[in-house]
Amino acid sequence: MTQHLPVLVIVVPLLTALIVPLVERVRRGSAWYLVTGALLFSTYAAIQMLVQVSSGPIEGSIRYALGAWSAPMGIEYVVDRVNGIVLTMVAVVGLISAVWMRPSLKMEIREQARGSYYTVFLLCCVGFMGMTITGDIFNLYVFLEIASITSYVLIAMGKRRQALYAGYSYLIVGSIGATFILLGIGHLYMRTGVLSMADIVALFEANPELFEKSDVRVAFAFFTVGLAMKMALFPLHGWQPSAYTQAPSAASLFIAATSTKVSAYVFYRISFSVFGIQFLESALPVIRDGLLVMAAAAIVLGPLLAIRQNNLKRLLAYSSVGQIGYIMLGVVLLNMDGVTGGLIHFWNHAAAKGALFCVAGALVYRTGSARIADLAGMGRTAPWTATVLTISGCSMIGVPLTAGFLSKWYLGAGALAADRWMIVPVLLASSIFTAIYVWRLLSLVWFAPKEAVPAVTKEVPWAMRGPALVLAAGCLVFGLSSISVSIARDAARALGLGS
Amino acid sequence: MMLAMTLLEIAPAVSVGVCLLGVFGIVLARRSPNVREAVSLITAGVNFVLVLWMYCQFQDGKEIGSTLVEIVPGLSLGFRVDALGILFGLIASSLWIVNTLYSIGYMRAHDEHKQTRFFSCFAIAIAACMGAAFSSSLFSLFAFYELLTICTYPLVIHAETETAKAGAKRYVTYLLGASTLFLLPALFLIWYAGGDNPTMAFAEGGLLASSTASHGLLGLAFVLSVIGLAKCGMMPFHSWLPAAMVAPTPVSALLHAVAVVKMGVFGVSRIVLHVFGIDLLEDIGIHQFLVWGACFTIVTASLVALVQDNLKRRLAYSTISQLSYVLLGLGMLVPAAGMAGVLHIGVHAFSKITLFFAAGAIYVALHKTKVSELDGIGRRMPITMTAFTIGALSMIGLPPAAGVVSKWFLVQGAADGAWYGVLAVLVVSALLNAAYFLPIVWRAFFKPTPPGEDDGYKEAPLLCVVALSITAAATIALFFLPDIFADLARAAVGGGS
Numbered sequence: 001m002t003q004h005l006p007v008l009v010i011v012v013p014l015l016t017a018l019i020v021p022l023v024e025r026v027r028r029g030s031a032w033y034l035v036t037g038a039l040l041f042s043t044y045a046a047i048q049m050l051v052q053v054s055s056g057p058i059e060g061s062i063r064y065a066l067g068a069w070s071a072p073m074g075i076e077y078v079v080d081r082v083n084g085i086v087l088t089m090v091a092v093v094g095l096i097s098a099v100w101m102r103p104s105l106k107m108e109i110r111e112q113a114r115g116s117y118y119t120v121f122l123l124c125c126v127g128f129m130g131m132t133i134t135g136d137i138f139n140l141y142v143f144l145e146i147a148s149i150t151s152y153v154l155i156a157m158g159k160r161r162q163a164l165y166a167g168y169s170y171l172i173v174g175s176i177g178a179t180f181i182l183l184g185i186g187h188l189y190m191r192t193g194v195l196s197m198a199d200i201v202a203l204f205e206a207n208p209e210l211f212e213k214s215d216v217r218v219a220f221a222f223f224t225v226g227l228a229m230k231m232a233l234f235p236l237h238g239w240q241p242s243a244y245t246q247a248p249s250a251a252s253l254f255i256a257a258t259s260t261k262v263s264a265y266v267f268y269r270i271s272f273s274v275f276g277i278q279f280l281e282s283a284l285p286v287i288r289d290g291l292l293v294m295a296a297a298a299i300v301l302g303p304l305l306a307i308r309q310n311n312l313k314r315l316l317a318y319s320s321v322g323q324i325g326y327i328m329l330g331v332v333l334l335n336m337d338g339v340t341g342g343l344i345h346f347w348n349h350a351a352a353k354g355a356l357f358c359v360a361g362a363l364v365y366r367t368g369s370a371r372i373a374d375l376a377g378m379g380r381t382a383p384w385t386a387t388v389l390t391i392s393g394c395s396m397i398g399v400p401l402t403a404g405f406l407s408k409w410y411l412g413a414g415a416l417a418a419d420r421w422m423i424v425p426v427l428l429a430s431s432i433f434t435a436i437y438v439w440r441l442l443s444l445v446w447f448a449p450k451e452a453v454p455a456v457t458k459e460v461p462w463a464m465r466g467p468a469l470v471l472a473a474g475c476l477v478f479g480l481s482s483i484s485v486s487i488a489r490d491a492a493r494a495l496g497l498g499s
Numbered sequence: 500m501m502l503a504m505t506l507l508e509i510a511p512a513v514s515v516g517v518c519l520l521g522v523f524g525i526v527l528a529r530r531s532p533n534v535r536e537a538v539s540l541i542t543a544g545v546n547f548v549l550v551l552w553m554y555c556q557f558q559d560g561k562e563i564g565s566t567l568v569e570i571v572p573g574l575s576l577g578f579r580v581d582a583l584g585i586l587f588g589l590i591a592s593s594l595w596i597v598n599t600l601y602s603i604g605y606m607r608a609h610d611e612h613k614q615t616r617f618f619s620c621f622a623i624a625i626a627a628c629m630g631a632a633f634s635s636s637l638f639s640l641f642a643f644y645e646l647l648t649i650c651t652y653p654l655v656i657h658a659e660t661e662t663a664k665a666g667a668k669r670y671v672t673y674l675l676g677a678s679t680l681f682l683l684p685a686l687f688l689i690w691y692a693g694g695d696n697p698t699m700a701f702a703e704g705g706l707l708a709s710s711t712a713s714h715g716l717l718g719l720a721f722v723l724s725v726i727g728l729a730k731c732g733m734m735p736f737h738s739w740l741p742a743a744m745v746a747p748t749p750v751s752a753l754l755h756a757v758a759v760v761k762m763g764v765f766g767v768s769r770i771v772l773h774v775f776g777i778d779l780l781e782d783i784g785i786h787q788f789l790v791w792g793a794c795f796t797i798v799t800a801s802l803v804a805l806v807q808d809n810l811k812r813r814l815a816y817s818t819i820s821q822l823s824y825v826l827l828g829l830g831m832l833v834p835a836a837g838m839a840g841v842l843h844i845g846v847h848a849f850s851k852i853t854l855f856f857a858a859g860a861i862y863v864a865l866h867k868t869k870v871s872e873l874d875g876i877g878r879r880m881p882i883t884m885t886a887f888t889i890g891a892l893s894m895i896g897l898p899p900a901a902g903v904v905s906k907w908f909l910v911q912g913a914a915d916g917a918w919y920g921v922l923a924v925l926v927v928s929a930l931l932n933a934a935y936f937l938p939i940v941w942r943a944f945f946k947p948t949p950p951g952e953d954d955g956y957k958e959a960p961l962l963c964v965v966a967l968s969i970t971a972a973a974t975i976a977l978f979f980l981p982d983i984f985a986d987l988a989r990a991a992v993g994g995g996s
Contacts, residue, residue, distance in 0.1 A: 399649070400642035406570065412683075416691045424684055431679050439671065447656055447664070450612075482570045489571070 002048070006064035006077040009045040009087070010130050013038040017122035024115030031118045032102050038122060039095040042129065046091040050084035050487075058493050063135070076196060078135035081491035082272075085343060086265045087132045089350045093257045094125040096354065100467040101250030103460070104361050107368075108159050108248045117157060121254070124150035128262045137185050137274065138195045140266065144181065148174045148230075151259060154251035155243045163246035166239075173229055173239040180226030187219035188274070197273050204276050211279050220279070223270050224287055231263035233328060234298035237321045244317035245370070249361030252313055256320055257354035261346055264327045268342075271331055272495045280334055292332045296426045298325030303433035307440070312360045312370040315437060316353065319396065322430060323349045329411055329423065336489070336497045338414025341407050343488035344478070348395065348403035351474030355392035358468035359385055362460040372441065377454030379446040384465050385456075386445045388472040393438035395475035398431050403478035406485060508565040510553050511578035511633035514588070517546050518626035522619045529615040536603050539618050543596040546629070550592040554585050564633060573690075573698035576642065579635035581701075582990035583772065583841065587765050588632040589983075590848045594757050595625050597966045601856055602749040604962030608863045611747065616653055621753075623650040628758045631765065636699040637706075637774060640766060641678075641686060644730070647762055648674040651754055655746045666745035673739035674729055682727025688720035689774065701769060705776020717775070718785040724770050725789060730763025731826060732819040734796040740819055744811045748859025751811060756818055756851035761844055764825040768841060771829045772992065781832055789830030793823035794924045801931035808869050810858045813935060814851070817894060820928065821847045827921065828909055834992055836912025841988035842981070843905040849974045850893035850902055856967035857887035860959035870939055875948030877940075879957050882964050884943045886971035891936035893974050896929050901977035904985070 016038035024031040049062055061080035069075070079087065098121070109117050127147025134140050152174065156167030185195075191213060192200050203210070210216055225236075232240035240260070244252050271280055280288065302322025309315035323345070330342015360370050362385045367374045379386040395402035408427050415423035448454070459465060478484045521542030528535040553563055557580050566577030580588075602621070606614050627650060630643035648671065656667035690697045692712035700706060707717065729736040743755050771780065771789070780786045797820050804816035821843070828840020860883045861867050861876065877884040893900030906925070913921040948954040958964055977984065 394649070399645050400638070401576075401646070409574070412687045413690055413697075416687060424687055428680055428683060431683075432676065435675055435679070443664075446653070447659060449659070480576070481568055485570050 004064070005045045005049055006062055006079055006133060007066060009042050009049070009091070010077075010126055010133065012041050012045075013122050013129075014126045017119050017126065020119045020122065021115045024118065028111065031115050032098075035118050035122050036095070036098045039091065039098050039125065042125070043088075043091040043095045046084075046088045046129075049079045050088050053079055053081055053084050054487060054490065058490055072194060072196065072199065075139045076135040076198070077133045078198075079133060081487065081494045082268065082343070083132045083265065085346055085487060085491060086262065087129060089346050090125065090128045090132060090258050090262065093254060093350050093354055094128075096467040096470060097250060097254040097257070100253065100358060100361070100464050103463050104250045104365055105248070107365055108250070109157060113157065117154075117248075120150045120153045120157075121251070124154060124254070128258055131262050131266060135197050136195050137188065137197060137200070137270075141178070141182055141185055144178060144230075144266070147259065147262070148178060151255055154255065155247040157251065158246040158248050160246060162242070166242040166246035170239045170243045173236075177226045177229030180222045180229070184219045184222035184226060187215045187222065191215050191219070197269070200274050201276050204279065208278060211282070216275075217284060220270075220275055220284065221287065224267070224291070227263050227267045227270070228294070231260040231267070231324050231328075232321055233294055233324055234301055234321055235294070237298070240321065241314050241317040244320070245311055245313040249313075249357070249364045253354060253357040253361055256316065256357050257350045260320065260324050261327065261349065264324055265346070267328070268331055268495075277334070277496050288332055288334075291328060292420070292423075295325040295328040295332055296423060298322055299329065299426055299430045300433070303430050303437065307433060307437045309437075310372055312363060312372050312375070312441075313357070314370075315372065316356050316360060319434065319437070320353060322434075323353065326407060326411060330414070333411070333414040333418045333420065333423075334497070335414050335417050336492055337410050337417055339492040339495060339497055340485065340488045341410030341412075341414055343491050344403075344410065344484045345407040347484050348407050348475070348478055351403060351471050351478060352392040352395040355388050355468055355471035355475065356396070358464065358471060359389045359392075362464060362468070363456060365460050365464065366456040366458070372444070374455035375441060375444045376448035376452050377445075378456045379448075381454045382456050382459045384459055385468065388468045389445060390442060391472040392475050393442060395479065397435045397438055401476070401479050403475045403484070405479060410485075507556060507561055507563050510549065510556075511564045511580060511629070512567060514546055514549050514553075514592075514629045514633070515626045517542060517549065518622050518629060521546075521622040522626075525615060525619045525622060532607075532614065535615065535618060536599075539599050539603075539622065540596070542622060543592070543599050543625075546625070547592045547596055550585070550588045550629075553580055554589060557582075557585050564635060566635065573693070573696065573700070574638050575636055575700065576639050577635045578630075578633040578639070579701075580633055582987045583765070583768055584632045584634075586841065586845060586984060586987040586991065587761065588629060590761070590845050591625060591628040591632065591758055594753060594848060594852055594970070597969050598749055598753040598852070600962045601752065601859070601966035604960035604966070605747065605749050605859055605863055608960045608963075609747075611657070613657070617657060617747070620650050620653045621750075624654070624754060624758055628762060631762055635701060637686065637689065637701065637769070638699040640769060641682065644682075644728075644762060644766060645675075645678060647759060648678070648730075651750070651759060654750045654754065655743050657747055657750070658745065660745075663745045666742040669742040670739045673736060673742075677727050677729035677736055680727070681723045685720045685723035685727055688716060688723070692717060692720065701773035702776075703773065705772070705779055706774055708776045708779055710779075714783045717779070718783050721770070721775055721780070721783070721785045722788055724774075725767055725792075725826075728763050728766040728770070730759050731767050732760055732763060732796070732822045733792050733826060734799055734819070737796070737800070737819045741812050741815045744809075744815050748811070748855060748862060751815075752852050752855035752859065755815065756855050757848045760818060760822055761848060764822050764840075764844060767826055768829055768844075768991070772837070777832050777837075786830045786832050789826055790918070790921065793827035793830055794921060796820065796823040797827065797924060797928045798931070801928055801935065805931065805935045808871055810861070810868060810870050810873075810939075811855070813870060814854050814858060817854075817932070817935070818847075818851055820932075821851065821894065824905070824909060828905075828912065831912055831916050831918055831921065833912040833916035833918075835908050835915055837992035838985070838988045839905045839908030839912055841991050842908065842984055845984040845988075846893065846901040846905045846977060846981075849970055849977060850890045850900065853886050853890035853967055853970040853974055854894070856963065856970060857883045857890065860963045860967060863963060864957050864959040870942070873939060873942045874946040875943070875954060877943035878948070879954060880959065881956075882958060883967060884940075886967045887943070888940050889971045889974050891940055894936055895932040899975055899978050901974050901981065904978060904981045
């Protein structure tokens with residue numbers, strides 16, 4: 001079975017998603033077991049494959065030809081060190097949010113709609129995992145559409161009427177973004193005649209003069225803008241705060257921790273494995289500089305905008321805008337340390353932001369809304385949840401010994417190595433702004449006036465507390481151990497960056 | 500044999516672990532205050548014994564500590580015991596025991612709220628101190644430095660009044676702000692200056708000693724790291740310290756006379772001795788910044804202390820001024836002066852904690868916080884005020900208190916290095932110290948109690964009196980037997996003992 005893992009990781013949840021509504025119809029409440037089981041399998045498969053590629057040679061990968069049709073004709077799934085990181089992230093976060101969501105859905109989704117929610121959620125996981133694992137740019141687009149459409153639906157399933165509007169505006173922006181990506185794919189296909197990433201990059205390497213062609217450049221520009229919209233890179237982030245705020249808490253948790261990052265990963269993949277480093281280094285300095293400015297702006301302005309929010313989910317959404325900036329900064333710096341920083345941030349941000357959305361979800365679970373003022377006094381009534389908030393908040397700031405610190409450290413080192421000195425103050429300013437909003441939350445939680453009656457009256461059930469604690473523990477484990485860094489460094493090497 | 504070896508490797512980590520385990524115990528025993536306080540005391544005792552054991556092993560010339568995690572080559576979390584570290588470790592761990600006794604007396608007499616939070620944050624703070632003391636790399640030190648800021652915030656905000664909140668906000672803004680805006684970029688620069696094999700591990704003679712980076716960049720890194728270590732109280736980044744005086748007195752005593760501020764000057768010692776190294780600093784010439792910054796702080800803080808009527812605030816400004824003695828000693832780059840600076844970490848700790856204990860005892864017994872209210876108090880609280888007098892003598896630098904020892908070496912160092920301006924500053928500062936401490940003693944013992952006020956004997960709770968007697972006795976003992984600390988200080992500065 002092991003050799004079929006690359007396809008099973010997708011197919012198992014995909015098929016499960018199809019039978020979920022039937023099972024739910026037969027017996028209410030049983031769908032959750034199927035969803036969790038399917039994601040448990042995907043998590044196992046993803047980790048198994050990551051271990052397998054990590055123990056192989058640096059540039060090694062697992063290649064799987066779908067239906068045994070090899071590359072030019074068929075679609076190939078590829079797992080290497082880079083997407084191993086992202087695939088594991090999506091699967092683990094999917095599993096964690098599946099465990100977490102059961103009590104939360106009881107509060108936020110009508111009973112009749114829960115079956116379809118599970119289906120859509122599982123398809124969404126499939127979409128993101130597919131975007132990660134595929135080695136074919138058109139297949140990438142297909143999975144991107146699956147992920148996008150299911151995301152629109154998940155968001156629109158929020159309890160309030162504004163959720164429909166938030167889902168709709170994401171649909172408009174997301175579709176434009178997807179169209180741009182499709183146009184990028186079209187231009188590339190026009191020039192190269194192949195769709196497999198490995199073939200395209202081989203072609204470019206053999207014929208560097210192709211980089212001078214305007215249609216190749218236009219293709220890259222289309223990819224960049226389209227993906228920037230999908231990943232909510234400042235200033236194209238307009239859809240994202242409302243979407244995260246209005247979505248059901250369970251959906252916010254999964255989407256916030258994975259979706260924009262998968263788009264960012266696609267940008268990594270397109271840049272390194274389709275166009276190749278040479279193209280990035282030489283061909284279009286203007287795009288690199290432009291992206292650097294956008295990433296820097298996101299890093300500073302995301303947390304700055306977050307400070308003034310009154311809704312916890314909206315605050316976290318703005319903070320995500322900043323965090324995507326970190327990941328993009330990594331690719332723009334285009335050196336060992338920078339890319340390492342960007343890659344570890346996939347895991348680090350997934351753990352921290354996932355944990356924070358668990359807290360937001362707990363707040364909604366207990367009070368019915370995500371008003372920040374309602375956090376007051378939570379340290380007394382819900383100490384576990386408050387601890388999760390504290391740890392993950394510290395990781396967002398980048399306190400040393402938490403995961404966030406390492407991300408900033410590597411990005412800072414990468415910026416110096418690339419002679420981009422101005423990035424260091426940008427990172428520091430972002431830490432300060434993050435500290436301000438995190439501190440505001442923490443002082444409410446732990447140091448509320450004694451006479452105030454906490455709105456969160458008691459802890460959430462263990463089914464929600466456990467996953468949150470796992471994510472918070474992740475922030476510490478990734479900060480204290482060299483696991484994530486060593487994997488990411490090898491991945492950066494595999495992308496062709498010098499030591 | 501094997502066991503002893505492993506024990507040597509993990510001892511510093513165990514020391515941190517013991518303190519953190521204590522936190523667990525304290526939280527578990529929250530329902531029964533007596534057990535909870537017993538846990539605090541036992542943890543403090545065990546930790547002290549452990550540090551003492553490490554001290555003995557260290558004197559035997561054994562290598563203690565190991566790398567826990569190496570995140571990438573050069574960036575590691577690990578421990579290694581050296582003279583400077585064990586000095587700081589001994590001070591913090593021994594005073595924690597005394598301070599716990601004092602805290603129990605003080606907090607109970609006051610019937611303070613949230614004592615569990617208080618004692619557990621205290622234990623975390625000591626864990627952070629132990630971690631920082633034994634850190635083998637700048638990265639570890641930085642991590643524990645930040646941990647200390649975060650875990651002392653609940654202690655500063657303890658009262659949860661509006662003033663406490665304002666004070667705590669200023670505390671955390673200054674400390675976290677400075678470490679993020681200045682110390683972190685300094686770390687980046689130091690990393691960058693390492694060239695192809697960047698490292699953060701401390702080295703005898705300075706980890707940057709063979710760096711090829713430009714002097715401008717290194718100088719910038721040095722200035723940024725000194726400013727970033729705002730816990731050392733150098734002006735103008737000092738105002739968090741008076742603000743932190745809203746905390747209960749045991750906090751001011753241990754944290755803002757010993758642990759927190761000492762972590763700052765300890766950090767600067769590391770930067771000077773083991774990151775840049777004396778030779779490199781001499782080459783760059785940037786030590787002038789440290790010397791004159793310290794001189795400015797010594798004089799200015801003393802002048803400000805003169806006009807403070809609130810006793811704790813006066814002590815806080817005195818701390819700011821005294822901390823700069825350490826910086827000054829290190830900055831002059833003369834062995835005798837450097838040794839005096841490091842020694843002053845210990846001397847000042849014992850003296851200043853005595854003064855704070857006395858201030859807290861006065862507050863608990865008589866609810867007085869102002870210098871102007873202390874007339875005749877020496878007859879009501881003879882033990883407390885005698886201890887206070889000893890502490891004050893040490894601050895001024897008069898025998899038979901310990902302060903004179905470090906000042907003596909400091910003067911000697913300044914003379915050796917021909918720092919005549921510094922000598923003048925030292926003289927002025929001694930006079931200023933006398934000018935703001937002696938009037939308190941004078942009021943207490945020689946002025947009559949104001950009419951209408953009770954003048955009967957009324958000492959603070961027994962535990963408080965015991966604690967301050969111990970530290971006062973230690974202050975005198977250090978005058979007669981300064982060798983334990985002096986030898987360590989000499990070893991820390993000179994390399995080899």
